[in-house]
Amino acid sequence: MEEESQEAPPPKEYISSSLTLRTRMNIVNEIARALTPRQKELFQGTCFGPWLQLQQTRGDPALTHLFLQLQPIGIQRGEQEFWFYFPPFHYARFGREEFCLVTGLRFGRHDSFGPYIQNIHGPLWVFNVFPGYNRGGEGLxxxxxxxxxxxxPSGRLSDIDFVRLCVILLVEVGFTGKQSTQLVSPDMLSLAENMEAWNMFPWGSYLW
Incomplete structure (x- = not known):
């Protein structure tokens, strides 16, 4: 975070409340346990490879609620940044640059998946993992x-297909917090057909 020293604002009253975190980064632990050595090597070769080394996977709702209340009112800030006030005199900014440094993920245009999946024919891999998948049906x-x-992993799945499933779970469950009853993005299924395109996608912008 970028720090600045400014005149302290007047004391504020903190609000007692509860907060639910839907992102579930402990999916990283489940993925790491499930991968075979060869699959782990393939996963580490993706743009999300470093996340297998994540040490702290449990979110802290109380701490998150506290620092959300540390956002000062009245300070000039851009739309793509967050500011926090840490008594007695310090302000800290968290923006796109800091998010990129923390996550290691690429930034770029992410208006849609279209440019990245337009030349991808598939997703053929999905039929290998889910034989009953109906592209025009309800979805997965x-x-x-x-x-x-x-x-x-089972004998019917190739190593790369299992890795495709794992990186999608990391995005959908770990980062974006989708619940078990929600649908996986069809565009994400298509993008995973070409792992080179997957790694080139600006996930930093998408998740930010």
């Missing part, structure tokens, strides 16, 4: 992916 839920992860 997060719970469908979680079930395969819990079952672990």
């Amino acid at each position: 839920k997060v719970s469908d992916f979680e079930k395969v992860l819990q079952e672990g």
